[in-house]
Every structure is written in C-alpha cells, then in structure tokens.
Amino acid sequence: MIAVDPTDSASLLGAFGALGVLVVIxxxxxxxxxxxxxxxxxxxxPAGALCAAGGHQAxxxxxxxxxxxxxVGAVAGAQAGFLLGRHGGRAxxxxxxxxxxxxxxxxxxxxxxxxxxxKALVIGRFVPMLRTVxxxxxxxxxxxxxxxxxxxxxxxxxWSQSLVLAGYALGSSVPHVEAYLLPxxxxxxxxxxxxxxxxxxxxxxxxxxxSR
Numbered sequence: 001m002i003a004v005d006p007t008d009s010a011s012l013l014g015a016f017g018a019l020g021v022l023v024v025i026x027x028x029x030x031x032x033x034x035x036x037x038x039x040x041x042x043x044x045x046p047a048g049a050l051c052a053a054g055g056h057q058a059x060x061x062x063x064x065x066x067x068x069x070x071x072v073g074a075v076a077g078a079q080a081g082f083l084l085g086r087h088g089g090r091a092x093x094x095x096x097x098x099x100x101x102x103x104x105x106x107x108x109x110x111x112x113x114x115x116x117x118x119k120a121l122v123i124g125r126f127v128p129m130l131r132t133v134x135x136x137x138x139x140x141x142x143x144x145x146x147x148x149x150x151x152x153x154x155x156x157x158x159w160s161q162s163l164v165l166a167g168y169a170l171g172s173s174v175p176h177v178e179a180y181l182l183p184x185x186x187x188x189x190x191x192x193x194x195x196x197x198x199x200x201x202x203x204x205x206x207x208x209x210x211s212r
Contacts, residue, residue, distance in 0.1 A: 020043075021066055022069035023073065026077035028077065029080075029081060029156065030080050031081065044160060047070070047164060047167060048066060050167075050171065051164075075153050077135075082138055082139040082145075104132065108133050108137035108138070112138065123155075124155065
C-alpha cells in the first residue's frame with residue numbers, strides 16, 4: 001500500500017504522475033473546503049520541472065501529459081465548482097462555520113463586483129485559495145453559464161499551462177533542478193499571494209471610519 005500525502009507535491013507526483021496533477025487541480029479549482037488544503041501552484045511548477053529533469057531519483061514525467069492533465073483538471077474542476085454553487089452553493093456558504101471559507105467567499109464576491117465577470121475569472125485563477133471558492137461563488141451569485149464557461153476556461157488554460165511551461169523552462173536550464181524545487185516553489189507561492197494580501201489590506205482600509 002502506497003502512503004501518499006495529498007498536500008505534498010513530490011509525494012503526489014511520485015505516486016501518480018500526470019494523473020495526480022489532473023485530480024488535484026480538479027479538486028483545487030472548485031471543491032470548496034477540500035481544495036483549500038491541496039497544492040496548485042506548488043504542484044504545477046514541479047511537475048513541469050520534472051518533465052525536463054534528468055535526475056534518476058526524481059520521477060520523470062511527459063510534458064504533453066502534464067499539460068493535458070493540468071488543462072483538463074483546471075477547466076473541469078472550475079465547471080464542477082460552478083455547478084455546485086449554482087445548485088445549492090449559496091445555502092452551503094450561508095451555513096458554513098469555516099472562517100477561511102467565509103473570508104474567501106467575501107473576497108470572491110468583491111472581486112466579481114469590482115472587476116466584472118471576465119477579468120475576475122481570469123485574475124482569480126492566479127490567486128491561491130481565492131480560486132477554490134471563486135467558481136462556486138460565481139455559480140451561487142448567478143453568473144451566466146456561457147460567460148462563466150468561456151472565461152474560466154481562458155483563465156484556467158493561462159494559469160495551468162503557463163506554470164507548467166515555466167517549470168519546464170526552469171528544469172531545462174538548471175541542472176539537477178529537483179534539488180532546488182522547494183525554495184523556488186516557496187518563492188512563487190509567496191509572490192502569488194501578494195494580490196490576495198493587497199486585497200485584504202484594501203478591504204480593511206475601506207472598512208475604516210472616515211477621519212474627522
């Protein structure tokens with residue numbers, strides 16, 4: 001029996017390869033509470049790098065398989081999250097006692113209202129945690145299905161393919177890249193959190209009473 005940590009990229013890739021990418025990205029793209037605990041950026045980058053890595057200790061992945069699985073997981077997962085939100089998602093969000101889920105839902109609603117459906121669905125893909133709740137929230141808030149499907153697919157393809165290809169470029173240019181994946185992924189995840197931190201800071205500033 002294989003012991004696999006679903007929150008650890010190396011464990012997932014070593015056990016399931018490209019199929020693990022599909023399953024995790026599907027869940028992270030719209031399965032609410034489950035998706036918060038799964039790697040997204042931290043899985044796609046190493047997967048792309050391992051497609052180019054030449055080390056014998058690291059799992060060797062095929063680039064085309066990872067690209068296809070990442071795309072299918074991102075697009076199908078978002079659509080499943082949207083349908084979940086459309087059919088009972090608002091009641092679920094209203095009953096939840098999960099603070100992270102409540103905060104994520106509020107941020108998703110603000111983003112949809114501020115940027116409009118098209119921009120929000122593309123930009124939101126690049127923000128960890130937010131992308132998990134954005135798609136169910138869009139379904140619960142009544143975003144038109146055709147608009148959602150088109151723009152979540154655009155955002156999902158841009159996000160998934162760019163990260164896999166960035167990892168592949170890194171693996172092609174850095175010898176034994178598997179030894180440097182952890183700090184690189186940590187830096188990328190930290191950078192991807194900057195828009196989220198800016199949004200939280202802006203929301204707090206807007207809630208402050210005006211000075212007299």
